[in-house]
Amino acid sequence: MSLYQTLAARLKRLTLVPAPVYAEQPSRRLRFWPMMATGALAIGVTLAPAPQAQAQGLTLLNVSYDPTRELYREYNAWFADWWEAQGNPRPTIQTSHGGSGAQARAVIDGLAAHVVTLALAGDIDAIATRTDLIAEDWQSRLPQNASPYTSTIVFLVREGNPQNIQDWDDLVRDGVEVITPNPKTSGGARWNYLAAWAYAEANGLDPQEFVGQIYRNVPVLDTAARGSTTTFVQRGLGDVLLAWENEAYLALAELGEDQFDIVVPSVSVLAEPPVALVPGNVTDDNLHALATAYLEQLYSPEAQAMALRHYYRAWDTSAADPEDVARFPEVNRLTIQHFGGWAEAQPLHFGDGGIFDQIYQE
């Protein structure tokens, strides 16, 4: 009570006393430092409530490529539940997404991935050959060439297909703008390139000439698949997007089926985005068990159904929604073996001074 009264009296006095019209310099000078202190305090307060979300369980880092964001967001949550249900402490699963080639490069430069789930075997091969992190025979350690799900390359065109694009030879026409990422950094782009190459071979055209003509119709080369999708879908550039089938379906689902159509070309590829453990970064036995289970469970019916739901062509359809399975049209899909395997195709087409470099310099 008395405290309140004193305060009130003081307040009154404060308001009654007229402020000096010309404040003296020294008193003003002082205010600079309290102000700085307030600023520092504000920063401190912002940082202080940082809850240290340290789970007791292990932390697993999955370094993946671009279009798998939605799939792994769902799978990570499911897997954490499953792992906990097996009587283990709940793990924290972190992901990093980017262009497949760029992600492989980051792992080589020291990004401490425990598992890699990239767009193509060539990128994991690059890690295996340039470092001791992964053994050369990694692809034989898991079923189906270590690829729990596959995809293919399709065309995404604008609603009604105004340019009437039906097959690869429509991409070289004058005035057709093609959107595809850079094969140097993007896994999907390498599949795009190889599918076009295969079409030319099958139709008696000079493949290098044909693929070169396609790239002359490309106004922007993004670094990764998702970048190209946004260029085409959100910025509205180009007439046709060469896309992962799963990216194309995702774009339809996210942005409306009334805006785009999917066109399936006569020749495409069997894209196998493989997964691998990175033993060099997994030093702990418990972590090794967790990482191994993480990859093996990708083949479980639940995870396979998830992959199908995210528009990947998975192997096990037993737990899947029939609608997700029926969605995919029949495509003539060539495997990488058609091109001599990644060990041969990668340096020949995409290496330094390779065919892509020659094409692009023209």
Add this chain to the structure above:
Amino acid sequence: MTNAMIIPARRRRLRSATSEPTLVKWLLIGLCLAVLTVLLFAPLIAVFDEALRRGWAFALASLSEPDAQAAIRLTVLVAAITVPLNATFGIAAAWAITKFDWRGKAWVITMIDLPFSVSPVVAGLLFVLMFGANSALGVWLVANGFPVVFAVPGIVLATLFITFPFVARELIPMMLEQGRAEEEAALTLGASGWRVFMTVTLPNIRWALLYGVLLCNARAMGEFGAVAVVSGKIRGQTTTMPLMIEMFYNEYLSVAAFTMAGVLALLAFVTLTLKSALEWRYADQLAATHRH
């Protein structure tokens, strides 16, 4: 055509020698406003418009996502480490350069400018090369449980590098203009070096210092290129606000992306408003130290 219209106008009316004909004046002002509208105001409004497309609640909810929160915290943390350090380095460098004569001064001034002239991507790669798994130093650091690249220290280092010149560059011209007379006077009165610095130099430069710190802070929070290279893009771990914006955008979460972009833009607004408010409030003092 334009000349023909201007010349008679000039003959008819007397005009002050320092002003332009009305037509030219309004043309120039209009042009300037048009450019500003297209380049600055319209995109800025578009950002907020996109962020609030589904209402305030939805925009704010996107910020409360754990990954978004982690990105905001990391960005503030990085700024809280780099800005005080660079303020200290900047003052030290500016003091040494403007108040003393020594050999190699010109070379040091050039080096301070280096981060301005080097592309941020190159700066990032520089750190990857130095501290990455392909350098002996990087291997040793990782083996001792202190990874630099693809972890928070790398992001701090890259930001430190990029924002290094801001404070020094702001202080040096002003301190050169102020000269050394006041410091010399203090010395003849028997003040120690520390006392000269605290009571003479620092009060004279504080406004330029504050301005430099604000600029440095804005860049530290907004840096994308160099940070993208060293970050490794681990969600909720090494993702700063600018990286998070790109991620959200790529995940078709455009409301989340533009809300976070709006937050960054607002931070810049606060910075600028703060600076203008201070300039207005302390105009007399600024006039007394007469710079800026």
